[in-house]
Amino acid sequence: MKAGGHELKGLMRYSGIQQLRTPLMALIDYRGFRLVAMSRLPINNSTLVYGSADAGEHVHADVEEFNQLMMLAARKINIKGHLCGRKDYNNYKTLYAPCDIEGHVGTDGEFYVLDLARVFPPTSDHDVRRSYLFKHFRPEFVRSYKKPLSSDAFSKFDGEADVNNAEVAEATEYLFQKLIPQFSTWLENNFTNLNLPRQFAELLHRYGVNIRYSGLVLEHVDTNNAELRSLLIHEMLARVAKNMLREKLRHTMRTRQTLEEDVFTLVITSFLNSILRSNSSFWTDALLEKLEDKYTHSTQAPEVGQSVSQLQLHVERVRLFARVQDLAGVVLTPSATEELYGHTRVAPALASASVAEAPFCVVPSDIASVVVMEKHANEISLAEGNALEIQAMDSLSDSVEAAQRLLNLAMTKFEQAIEATPDSHDIHNNYASVMHKHAMRLSSVVPVVKYLEQALEHYFLARNSRGLFQLAEDARASILPVVAWRDRDDVASYAKLALEHALVLLEDDDTPTHSGVDATVRGVCSALASVLLAAARNKNDDALYSVAGYHGRRSTTLMATPHARWVNSLQCDSDVAVALEAIASSPSLSSLDADCLYKRDLLSPEFLSALLINVKVRTVCLRKCYVTAHTLLSPLKKLGACVTRLDLAKNVQIPAADLCDLLVTCRNVTALDISYCAVNDAVMAAVPDLAVELSLRGCTELTERGLQRLCGRCIHLRRLDLSKIPNLFYVPFVTLDLEELSVRHSRQVNQTSVLLDTPRPSLRALSFSDTELTSGAAREACEQCPHLTRLDISACTAKIIRSIASLTELLCLELTPTHKSYVPDELLLGLAAACPSIHTLALPQMAFAPDAKGVSVLPASLTSLTSLSLAGNQITEEDAASLRTLAESGCCHHLKDLCLERFFVPINVLAGILGKNDGMTKLCLYQCKLPSDDWTHSASKKPITF
Numbered sequence: 001m002k003a004g005g006h007e008l009k010g011l012m013r014y015s016g017i018q019q020l021r022t023p024l025m026a027l028i029d030y031r032g033f034r035l036v037a038m039s040r041l042p043i044n045n046s047t048l049v050y051g052s053a054d055a056g057e058h059v060h061a062d063v064e065e066f067n068q069l070m071m072l073a074a075r076k077i078n079i080k081g082h083l084c085g086r087k088d089y090n091n092y093k094t095l096y097a098p099c100d101i102e103g104h105v106g107t108d109g110e111f112y113v114l115d116l117a118r119v120f121p122p123t124s125d126h127d128v129r130r131s132y133l134f135k136h137f138r139p140e141f142v143r144s145y146k147k148p149l150s151s152d153a154f155s156k157f158d159g160e161a162d163v164n165n166a167e168v169a170e171a172t173e174y175l176f177q178k179l180i181p182q183f184s185t186w187l188e189n190n191f192t193n194l195n196l197p198r199q200f201a202e203l204l205h206r207y208g209v210n211i212r213y214s215g216l217v218l219e220h221v222d223t224n225n226a227e228l229r230s231l232l233i234h235e236m237l238a239r240v241a242k243n244m245l246r247e248k249l250r251h252t253m254r255t256r257q258t259l260e261e262d263v264f265t266l267v268i269t270s271f272l273n274s275i276l277r278s279n280s281s282f283w284t285d286a287l288l289e290k291l292e293d294k295y296t297h298s299t300q301a302p303e304v305g306q307s308v309s310q311l312q313l314h315v316e317r318v319r320l321f322a323r324v325q326d327l328a329g330v331v332l333t334p335s336a337t338e339e340l341y342g343h344t345r346v347a348p349a350l351a352s353a354s355v356a357e358a359p360f361c362v363v364p365s366d367i368a369s370v371v372v373m374e375k376h377a378n379e380i381s382l383a384e385g386n387a388l389e390i391q392a393m394d395s396l397s398d399s400v401e402a403a404q405r406l407l408n409l410a411m412t413k414f415e416q417a418i419e420a421t422p423d424s425h426d427i428h429n430n431y432a433s434v435m436h437k438h439a440m441r442l443s444s445v446v447p448v449v450k451y452l453e454q455a456l457e458h459y460f461l462a463r464n465s466r467g468l469f470q471l472a473e474d475a476r477a478s479i480l481p482v483v484a485w486r487d488r489d490d491v492a493s494y495a496k497l498a499l500e501h502a503l504v505l506l507e508d509d510d511t512p513t514h515s516g517v518d519a520t521v522r523g524v525c526s527a528l529a530s531v532l533l534a535a536a537r538n539k540n541d542d543a544l545y546s547v548a549g550y551h552g553r554r555s556t557t558l559m560a561t562p563h564a565r566w567v568n569s570l571q572c573d574s575d576v577a578v579a580l581e582a583i584a585s586s587p588s589l590s591s592l593d594a595d596c597l598y599k600r601d602l603l604s605p606e607f608l609s610a611l612l613i614n615v616k617v618r619t620v621c622l623r624k625c626y627v628t629a630h631t632l633l634s635p636l637k638k639l640g641a642c643v644t645r646l647d648l649a650k651n652v653q654i655p656a657a658d659l660c661d662l663l664v665t666c667r668n669v670t671a672l673d674i675s676y677c678a679v680n681d682a683v684m685a686a687v688p689d690l691a692v693e694l695s696l697r698g699c700t701e702l703t704e705r706g707l708q709r710l711c712g713r714c715i716h717l718r719r720l721d722l723s724k725i726p727n728l729f730y731v732p733f734v735t736l737d738l739e740e741l742s743v744r745h746s747r748q749v750n751q752t753s754v755l756l757d758t759p760r761p762s763l764r765a766l767s768f769s770d771t772e773l774t775s776g777a778a779r780e781a782c783e784q785c786p787h788l789t790r791l792d793i794s795a796c797t798a799k800i801i802r803s804i805a806s807l808t809e810l811l812c813l814e815l816t817p818t819h820k821s822y823v824p825d826e827l828l829l830g831l832a833a834a835c836p837s838i839h840t841l842a843l844p845q846m847a848f849a850p851d852a853k854g855v856s857v858l859p860a861s862l863t864s865l866t867s868l869s870l871a872g873n874q875i876t877e878e879d880a881a882s883l884r885t886l887a888e889s890g891c892c893h894h895l896k897d898l899c900l901e902r903f904f905v906p907i908n909v910l911a912g913i914l915g916k917n918d919g920m921t922k923l924c925l926y927q928c929k930l931p932s933d934d935w936t937h938s939a940s941k942k943p944i945t946f
Helices: 002-014 063-077 138-145 161-193 200-207 211-220 226-256 262-276 285-294 310-313 319-330 335-340 378-395 398-422 425-441 449-461 465-478 480-510 515-539 542-557 562-569 573-585 605-615 628-641 656-665 704-715 773-782 796-808 826-835 878-890 907-915 931-937
Strands: 026-029 035-036 048-051 082-084 093-095 102-105 109-115 330-332 367-369 373-376 591-593 620-621 643-649 670-673 693-695 718-720 740-742 766-767 788-790 812-814 840-841 867-869 897-899 922-924
Touching: 002 026, 002 035, 002 063, 002 367, 002 373, 002 812, 035 573, 048 063, 063 109, 082 840, 138 161, 138 200, 161 200, 161 211, 161 226, 161 425, 200 211, 200 398, 211 226, 226 262, 226 319, 262 319, 285 310, 319 330, 319 335, 330 335, 335 515, 378 398, 398 425, 425 465, 449 465, 449 480, 465 480, 465 515, 515 542, 515 573, 542 573, 562 573, 591 766, 740 773
Parallel strands: 591 620, 620 643, 643 670, 670 693, 693 718, 718 740, 740 766, 766 788, 788 812, 812 840, 840 867, 867 897, 897 922
Antiparallel strands: 026 035, 026 373, 048 102, 082 093, 102 109, 330 367
8 A cells, every 4th residue: 555655656746847747646545455546648668768667677768858857857856866777687777766667758759757656765764675665755855855865775776775875874864863853842832733633644744754753753742741742642543543444444355255335334333442442352462563563662652651551541532533533534423423522513533532431332323434535646636726716716706605615625625735745835835825815805705814824824835935925915905994803903913924934934045145035035024014013003012112123123224225324323123113113104204203103202312313313304293202302402403404393292391491492493493383381481482483383282371471472573473373271361463464373272262352353364264162252253253254264163152153154265164062052953054055165064062953953954065075074973863864864965975084983873874875975085983883794895895994
């Protein structure tokens, strides 16, 4: 049976060689026998041109072209060219294959190769002179070994036996002393994350270790790791038991000479019962002999000991039964499975190991079937997998469930192909690309984590760093769809893992570096830094932030740009992370915006100095950064006239005197925000004369005297924010030609003259929300500003709201009455009639009059409306009819931005708005009672940011 398996392994390695043809082949195991099925080839005795068909009596290497193809194949497989023949015939010729291989030029002119059972060299075990025909190295080991090995080592065909035998002995020593201990260590570190025991053989083979050396693997596993040692012992016993069952089935066929199913079913049931019984014929000393014969050093394990009784203390018979059943292809009926495994609802091979001995007896009626075990070339499984994947893609438009079923079948076929040749980069790449493609295609309708996991694993096994990089980029992009909310964190983590794996491959690559490799490493490091920065934000993890800075430094090390030089000059990795975020928010680094940074408190003096001095930043936003004047003063002095926009809002720790020094240094600042700072009247004398924009929000120490000084000096001011200043009674704006003015939340504002004592045709934006203005004062203020386009009168009385009727040019309005007053329907109708061109309307927390229709009265004539906020409106289900009216009206057909925060949303309203609006780009549903998950499928088809 071994010869057929070796033939198939050799065939699969030659099948990928161009111009060399191999036969189709399949192995069929049934009732203990193995049938080798092979296609017929157009060859005969006269077509032999390479190798020998008579045990080395005649050796051929007759066609030079064929010889060259065999040499190329040997290089790929990593086998050695050597003198082949028989010493007694003195007929040596150099072959790059075993002597008894056969190469033919078929009658059709094609090149064929067969008899490939001895392609891979034998291991130099103690009985190598007897076992060289069937105890071979794994193809994966031969391919990755440091030097080519001779296929004919330790055989009578090798004309260079002394050298070749020594090399094979050296390779065997490397396998025993280095590779197997390495695999054992890796297995100990990772076995909890693996699908064992099903994946055990594939993992062994991927490492280049034969199954027969499982005993050596066990020998190197820590004796304290009871779980893994138990798993290995059960796996070895199960495989010995499988061979014993096959032997019994062959014996039955030979002695009974019958094909009756019942006869063989009785043999199978009897054998399976013997496993479950401690005093049966299975548990004899012969079992130890078979175990040692199949697995070297297995009986030296302390769990096995020197007797079967010692072994039985460490074996759970139901667990062993399940694995034997799986390996032998025995399928029990559902009732028998339920009775034996006790409602576990898991695969038999993974049954609970908690039962030592089951009070269960298998009878023939419990055997549902015995599966015919078959193996064939990996190309067959690969072709079937690709065909099923194409069918899955075609059926996706009809049924997602059908597509997933076909894709799962395709995954099974790909895994079969990989199990046959675990080191095939092409198959791993094929499988990974299919999983990658479907993860992206299905991300909007099903969870995609399992597809990302498979793509990640097999891109890595294929050593495809570019595939991993692209997978990470696509995974990051797939986080955005609304239906990915449920597995967004997992998708992000796989993006991070993909980039880390790509970096490992690039670092392990022994090929000489060049500009292309450097660019790839730079791209991977840069993307990894971005993913880690996002993770640091989400998890509030400073350690991740520093790791992001480390990888960001690596990406900039490979660059030759001015930014790279000063970033690399930073000593702290967290400073590098801050620099990366600053660059992300402003690639040219003309501005520094702390609002875009994860940790404002990580802004060190060294970083600020390096950034402000080396990059010549023009816009500095350090809002709520808690920086000191000492930190800022030195770099700002060196910058001189470069800074034109300065935002120091909420830096309350800067004293007024130091703030004056800073402002005197920045004389060319045109936009200044010192809201909630320690601002007094003296600071107003230091405000730059060129200031055009100024925000003094929340500067509670400021008085009218300081504002008078400001208005007399800064005659270029166009935008002024005086919100939340409690001592504001009167401000002489005569000298200023303002375009925007805000006195929000200034409760002392109660006189018309405070706002506007003369006509202001240039004023375009005005906010006096939450003030004590009378309706007459508000109306007079609006009359002084006939060209207002933006008005905020939220938290004002309904009487004040009526004063806007004269503002025919109004484009943007925020309207919220106080809790003391209601908004009647006619007021909204009058608003729509007076301002037909309005494009932004905010109606949060509206208090509608009893029996009012509310926002549904907005007419369809407001076709310019692109932004609408209804946040906080506690609308009940009974109001659904009026909301449907709003959804169907013309005013919602051109919306791009809709805010329904803290809003009850009937599903038919959302469907109406989204169904009639193809241009919406932003929808806010924060703390909103969502309709149902079904709605997300239709919403995800639109390019909307949620």
